[in-house]
Amino acid sequence: MSRAGRYDPLGALNSSDLFVYGESPVTAAKLNRWDSNIAASFWLVQSLLRNIAIPEGEARLAALGNPPPLKVEAQEVPDMTVRIQPGLLIGPGWVAGSSAAGRIPETGSIAAPSVQARIDAIGINAEGQWVHQAGQEAAAPESPDLPSETVHLADLYLRPGSVSILDADDAVNGYIIDQRPPLLSSRAHQHTAIEQPAETCDGARTAFSTQQRFLAGSLRVYANGLALIPAVHYTEDGGHMGYAFVNPPPAGFVIHHEYQPA
Numbered sequence: 001m002s003r004a005g006r007y008d009p010l011g012a013l014n015s016s017d018l019f020v021y022g023e024s025p026v027t028a029a030k031l032n033r034w035d036s037n038i039a040a041s042f043w044l045v046q047s048l049l050r051n052i053a054i055p056e057g058e059a060r061l062a063a064l065g066n067p068p069p070l071k072v073e074a075q076e077v078p079d080m081t082v083r084i085q086p087g088l089l090i091g092p093g094w095v096a097g098s099s100a101a102g103r104i105p106e107t108g109s110i111a112a113p114s115v116q117a118r119i120d121a122i123g124i125n126a127e128g129q130w131v132h133q134a135g136q137e138a139a140a141p142e143s144p145d146l147p148s149e150t151v152h153l154a155d156l157y158l159r160p161g162s163v164s165i166l167d168a169d170d171a172v173n174g175y176i177i178d179q180r181p182p183l184l185s186s187r188a189h190q191h192t193a194i195e196q197p198a199e200t201c202d203g204a205r206t207a208f209s210t211q212q213r214f215l216a217g218s219l220r221v222y223a224n225g226l227a228l229i230p231a232v233h234y235t236e237d238g239g240h241m242g243y244a245f246v247n248p249p250p251a252g253f254v255i256h257h258e259y260q261p262a
Helices: 028-053
Strands: 060-062 072-074 082-084 087-091 094-098 102-104 118-125 130-133 150-158 174-178 207-209 220-223 234-236 242-245 255-258
Touching: 072 150, 072 174, 082 118, 082 150, 094 118, 102 130
Parallel strands: none
Antiparallel strands: 060 087, 072 082, 082 102, 087 094, 118 130, 118 150, 150 174, 207 242, 220 255, 234 242
């Protein structure tokens, strides 16, 4: 495609003027040009989107509804497989995703390590295919490298004897570590409605919980309506399901928080 602009069906450079109504057969050269123009149009839209929203070489998620996009989760009845929620990913030079939930592996199950722990990596590639890369067993296992043109979605920490893969570590089975890239900035500021923690201030308590897991760095905490400063007044917990005050709030203080769900 040599130019881009408002569509003109009579324009000499638009592919619609290649064809005559009822033309049959259509030559391969015409079909190839038509296909090339479609591909170029998608490339143009994707390039514009990337220039507006995404730093060069990075990836961003886009939601297709309520489920967290492309989140790797335990099955409803946990076993040695995982499911991936629907969603889109704008990768470094490509767009991929799925409108339906996926399963890894598509058939069978993931084998538990035999002697030492292992970390497997889960990703999505430029063709929209799920990628499962098994790691190496080790006393301190590391996540394996994924193939080129693949974006990391999660790690699976697997223990010898695991019979299921869970959303959280139970110290016995395997569990999922979220590695997804951030959401597009247009959605990144969609926080939950302001909530109160289940816990109350008693002058000694420092730990408070959230109703959902949140994305790192998205938590905002308020005491008696005043915004607090992260890392000065409170810190997010490692599991992103709560936070801890540096100093316990006095009894009777009212705490609220908001965050971006993971």
